[in-house]
Amino acid sequence: xxxxxxxxxxxxxxxxxxxxxxxxxxxxxxxxxxxxxxxxxxxxxxxxxxxxxxxxxxxxxxxxxxxxxxxxxxxxxxxxxxxxxxxxxxxxxxxxxxxxxxxxxxxxxxxxxxxxxxxxxxxxxxxxxxxxxxxxxxxxxxxxxxxxxx
Amino acid sequence: xxxxxxxxxxxxxxxxxxxxxxxxxxxxxxxxxxxxxxxxxxxxxxxxxxxxxxxxxxxxxxxxxxxxxxxxxxxxxxxxxxxxxxxxxxxxxxxxxxxxxxxxxxxxxxxxxxxxxxxxxxxxxxxxxxxxxxxxxxxxxxxxxxxxxx
Numbered sequence: 001x002x003x004x005x006x007x008x009x010x011x012x013x014x015x016x017x018x019x020x021x022x023x024x025x026x027x028x029x030x031x032x033x034x035x036x037x038x039x040x041x042x043x044x045x046x047x048x049x050x051x052x053x054x055x056x057x058x059x060x061x062x063x064x065x066x067x068x069x070x071x072x073x074x075x076x077x078x079x080x081x082x083x084x085x086x087x088x089x090x091x092x093x094x095x096x097x098x099x100x101x102x103x104x105x106x107x108x109x110x111x112x113x114x115x116x117x118x119x120x121x122x123x124x125x126x127x128x129x130x131x132x133x134x135x136x137x138x139x140x141x142x143x144x145x146x147x148x149x150x
Numbered sequence: 151x152x153x154x155x156x157x158x159x160x161x162x163x164x165x166x167x168x169x170x171x172x173x174x175x176x177x178x179x180x181x182x183x184x185x186x187x188x189x190x191x192x193x194x195x196x197x198x199x200x201x202x203x204x205x206x207x208x209x210x211x212x213x214x215x216x217x218x219x220x221x222x223x224x225x226x227x228x229x230x231x232x233x234x235x236x237x238x239x240x241x242x243x244x245x246x247x248x249x250x251x252x253x254x255x256x257x258x259x260x261x262x263x264x265x266x267x268x269x270x271x272x273x274x275x276x277x278x279x280x281x282x283x284x285x286x287x288x289x290x291x292x293x294x295x296x297x298x299x300x
Binding site: 012013016017018019022023042043044045046047048052053054055057058059061062065080082083084085086087088089090 | 162163166167168169172173192193194195196197198202203204205207208209211212215230232233234235236237238239240
């Protein structure tokens with residue numbers, strides 16, 4: 001884990017995405033193939049007093065985005081990174097702090113960065129597990145493009 | 151449009167889902183087959199200064215949830231309503247106030263309520279259009295169950 005990269009990415013996300021601050025988004029672990037994020041339940045409850053479907057998605061998508069943004073940064077590349085599409089499934093209510101985990105393989109990370117360097121554009125599908133079970137899971141397709149090619 | 155139902159649902163959502171208040175979620179039109187929601191861009195921006203993917207989803211899913219909750223309330227039924235799964239596609243960045251629209255047919259509304267009354271459980275698939283184009287769209291599957299059967 002890279003503590004400095006972790007706190008820098010955390011600060012960048014909280015500074016530029018106000019909703020991340022409102023949700024209490026915190027990166028707790030970060031490397032080029034793995035990220036964990038936590039958030040308190042209180043600002044993210046729904047009418048049933050459990051995790052709000054919209055918060056679970058927003059925290060989860062910022063988990064996937066954070067991992068890919070770190071991967072690009074770590075490779076020394078200046079690129080835009082956006083979510084193209086995502087699917088979320090909810091299985092169980094969440095009644096405690098919200099924990100999101102995302103992991104990709106070394107090969108997936110390498111292919112994503114190689115595509116970006118070689119063609120100026122790249123895509124990656126990232127899974128996010130939210131809560132125990134997991135209680136919810138996201139599959140998100142992220143698109144990256146070099147800034148100087150836009 | 152039912153102004154009283156609109157303001158009551160608005161107040162209920164803002165009171166019980168803190169993130170709805172943080173996003174500036176406002177119901178602007180509501181009947182049993184149609185809802186429109188708006189939110190200012192400022193609390194919902196991303197690192198590019200456009201609509202944050204997580205906010206667009208959370209506002210959109212609260213649009214679908216609001217429509218179904220109103221339909222259940224209008225039928226005089228006491229039921230729990232949750233999101234089972236959803237898909238979102240992002241096509242264009244949003245650079246103005248975020249407008250969400252959702253519409254179902256009379257037949258879909260009737261089948262949803264009839265299932266709930268007859269079997270105690272019901273599901274409905276609701277589409278949400280976000281922004282012009284639409285800039286993003288959600289297809290969400292909602293599950294409802296009578297409270298006294300849980």
